[in-house]
Amino acid sequence: MTARDEIFAHLTQVQDPEVPVLNVVEMGIVRDVELVADSVQVVITPTYSGCPAMHVIEQRIVQTLAEKGYKNVSVKTSFAEAWTTDWMTDEARSKLKQYGIAPPLRGSQGEVAPAGVECPSCESGDTELRAEFGSTACKSLYFCNDCRQPFEHFKCL
Amino acid sequence: MKSDTTADRALFEYLLQLGDDRLVLGHRLSEWCGHAPILEEDIALANMALDCIGQANNLLSLAGETESRGRSADDLTYSRDEMDYRNLTIVELPKGDFGFTIARQFLFSSFAVNQLKVLQQSSHAELAGIAAKALKESRYHLRHSHQWVLRLGDGTEESHRRLQQAIDDLWMYTGELFEANDPEDALIAEGVIPEQPRPESVWRKSVTDAMEEATLTVPQDQYMITGGRFGRHTEHLGHMLAQMQVLPRSHPGATW
Numbered sequence: 001m002t003a004r005d006e007i008f009a010h011l012t013q014v015q016d017p018e019v020p021v022l023n024v025v026e027m028g029i030v031r032d033v034e035l036v037a038d039s040v041q042v043v044i045t046p047t048y049s050g051c052p053a054m055h056v057i058e059q060r061i062v063q064t065l066a067e068k069g070y071k072n073v074s075v076k077t078s079f080a081e082a083w084t085t086d087w088m089t090d091e092a093r094s095k096l097k098q099y100g101i102a103p104p105l106r107g108s109q110g111e112v113a114p115a116g117v118e119c120p121s122c123e124s125g126d127t128e129l130r131a132e133f134g135s136t137a138c139k140s141l142y143f144c145n146d147c148r149q150p151f152e153h154f155k156c157l
Numbered sequence: 158m159k160s161d162t163t164a165d166r167a168l169f170e171y172l173l174q175l176g177d178d179r180l181v182l183g184h185r186l187s188e189w190c191g192h193a194p195i196l197e198e199d200i201a202l203a204n205m206a207l208d209c210i211g212q213a214n215n216l217l218s219l220a221g222e223t224e225s226r227g228r229s230a231d232d233l234t235y236s237r238d239e240m241d242y243r244n245l246t247i248v249e250l251p252k253g254d255f256g257f258t259i260a261r262q263f264l265f266s267s268f269a270v271n272q273l274k275v276l277q278q279s280s281h282a283e284l285a286g287i288a289a290k291a292l293k294e295s296r297y298h299l300r301h302s303h304q305w306v307l308r309l310g311d312g313t314e315e316s317h318r319r320l321q322q323a324i325d326d327l328w329m330y331t332g333e334l335f336e337a338n339d340p341e342d343a344l345i346a347e348g349v350i351p352e353q354p355r356p357e358s359v360w361r362k363s364v365t366d367a368m369e370e371a372t373l374t375v376p377q378d379q380y381m382i383t384g385g386r387f388g389r390h391t392e393h394l395g396h397m398l399a400q401m402q403v404l405p406r407s408h409p410g411a412t413w
Contacts (some may be wrong), residue, residue, distance in 0.1 A: 049290050077288030079215065082293065127173020132301055133201040137208065141197075157293050 007033045009038060010068050017056045018136050019154075021099045024057055028087025029080060040065060040074035045083045046157070048137040085157050096120075102127075102142065102153040117153050119144035127151075161382075166232035168281070169223045170243065170340035171350075173233070174386060176216035177244035179291075180234060181394070182265060183209030184401055185252050196257055201301060205262070208294040215287045235405040239395045247330035249385070249394040253323065256309055256316065260323035260376035267363050269295045269333045275353045284350075303367055310371025317372065324368065326374050330365050332359070332381025 001009070011030055012023045024030050024044070032043040042061050047056050058075045065073045085104035092155045093103035097120045105114050117127050124146035130139040193199035217230035228236075247265060252258050273295055276288035308347035309316040314321075335357040344350045365375050384390065405411065 046211075046290070048208065048211060049215055049287075049294060050207040050209075052207070053216075067381045078283075079290060082286055082289035130198040131201065132297060133197070133204040137204055155297075 007035075007042075007065065007070070011042070011061065012065060012134050014057065014060045014064050016053060017060075018053045018138075019096070019099070019101070021095045022141065024061070026092035026095075028083060028089075028090045030061075031081075033057070039074070042073070042075050044075060045078055047083050051137055062119065062149055070121050070157050083157070085154065095153060100151060102151055104154045104156040114156055117142055118146060119149070120151055121149060122147040154156050165223055165225075166329070167340040167343035167347070168349065169220050171344055172216050172220035172223060172284075172318075173243040173368050174221055174229075174340065176213045176233070178248055178265075179209040179216065180213035180271075181242070181244045181397070182248040182261075183207075184214060184397060185248065185250075186258070186262075188252050189258065192244070193230055196215075198255075205298050205301070206290075208298070209408055212287070212294070213290045215290075219283055227340070231405070235402045237285070239390055239398055240407075242385075242388065242390065242394060242398070244390075245330070245333050246382055246385040246394075247327060247333065247390050249391060249397060250327075250330070251393055254319060256319040257323040257326070259302050259305040259309065260320060263306050263367070264296060264324075264327060264331055264334075264364060266295055266299035266302055267367075268360055270299050271353065271356055271359055273398070275351055275356075279350045281349050306367055306373075307371045310368070310373045324373060328376040329380055330382050332378075333383050333385055336383060336386065338386045356387065373388055 008030070008075045011033075013025045016022045016027055016037065019027075024103075029044050029047065030042060031045050034041040034043065042065075042092060044054075044061070045058065050096070054077070057132060061075050062073045086106060086153065096103040100120050101118050102120045105116065116125055117129075118125055119127055119142075122144060124144055126145040127142050128145065128148065130143045134152055136142045138155055138157070140155050141150060142153045143150050161345060186202050186209060190201065190206070191199065193202050198285045213234075214230045217233045221228040221230060245265075247261060250257075250261070253261075272290065273288045273292035277285050279285040279288065283354055306320065309318070309320040341350070345352045368375050381391040382391075
């Protein structure tokens with residue numbers, strides 16, 4: 001395992017504070033790790049321009065790596081390539097579903113309210129959008145017509 | 158990067174325009190928090206406010222870096238006076254009733270989506286990235302406000318009357334959206350941002366189509382307000398900034 005891989009492995013312990021079942025690596029937020037001499041720079045990209053979790057994520061990255069003995073850890077935010085839900089791993093998607101949040105559909109970025117969002121509890125496809133904006137910037141509110149339950153959908157971005 | 162070159166100055170000024178539009182609009186949207194007509198809409202307006210302020214933060218941070226005088230996004234937000242703000246006057250008008258807020262959001266988002274589509278092609282990688290991210294969010298804002306324009310315009314007599322009034326009141330502030338300005342022209346000339354072919358006609362077509370579908374009357378073009386890009390604002394911006402800036406100005410450097 002290279003030093004870079006090792007750091008990536010440590011970063012899988014950093015959870016997203018708003019979706020605590022996901023870590024920042026499987027979310028696709030960590031874009032790169034750069035090692036120069038004894039300093040580490042972690043490059044991250046925000047999910048949403050105003051995502052309030054980004055500050056906490058930065059702090060947690062620095063803290064987690066410091067606990068593992070890394071010195072001079074810095075976090076750089078880059079916008080060079082805009083984050084998309086397509087970067088979320090399959091594992092992350094199934095964790096989201098188990099947590100009760102319908103995962104984003106693949107390859108549907110830019111589509112505001114895609115059809116065919118599956119209910120995370122009964123897996124019915126007979127669902128409807130109730131509100132485009134939800135409890136956090138990254139989620140919208142759906143309703144399942146089969147099990148009659150409201151649920152959150154991680155927006156396709 | 159030392160910033161006294163003309164190109165950096167133009168980029169700094171242009172980033173202020175983009176950032177200030179979103180900062181001021183975001184603040185106006187945030188004024189609805191806890192006051193919107195229904196819970197879902199309270200959440201939607203707060204979400205849109207958050208997107209706008211996030212976009213402003215990214216744009217103003219880049220402006221500060223471009224200027225290279227050590228000013229952060231917070232410094233630019235809290236330490237500039239009204240005449241140093243470069244936003245369009247349409248975004249600084251008080252929030253009005255829900256119809257007014259929706260009409261403004263629709264007119265602005267229709268403009269912003271087209272603007273960001275162009276800016277994501279910028280040769281400046283960071284600007285292009287910020288624009289690409291903002292575009293995704295602005296599409297949601299456009300869709301949401303468009304839906305409300307249809308529902309309110311083609312809704313009850315009262316909702317139609319109010320939305321028509323809002324559009325009539327806002328119309329004189331829309332000429333400014335497409336005014337040529339020096340920083341933008343300089344960046345186009347330098348090849349930093351591409352020129353958009355006839356941006357005004359694209360915008361007009363999309364807003365006119367929506368208004369007609371919503372049974373609204375497109376106002377006649379009359380006198381158009383100008384000045385925001387040059388620091389000449391309506392009386393409303395100063396009052397808004399006084400409220401927005403009072404804490405950091407009274408307690409410089411305060412943290413919690």
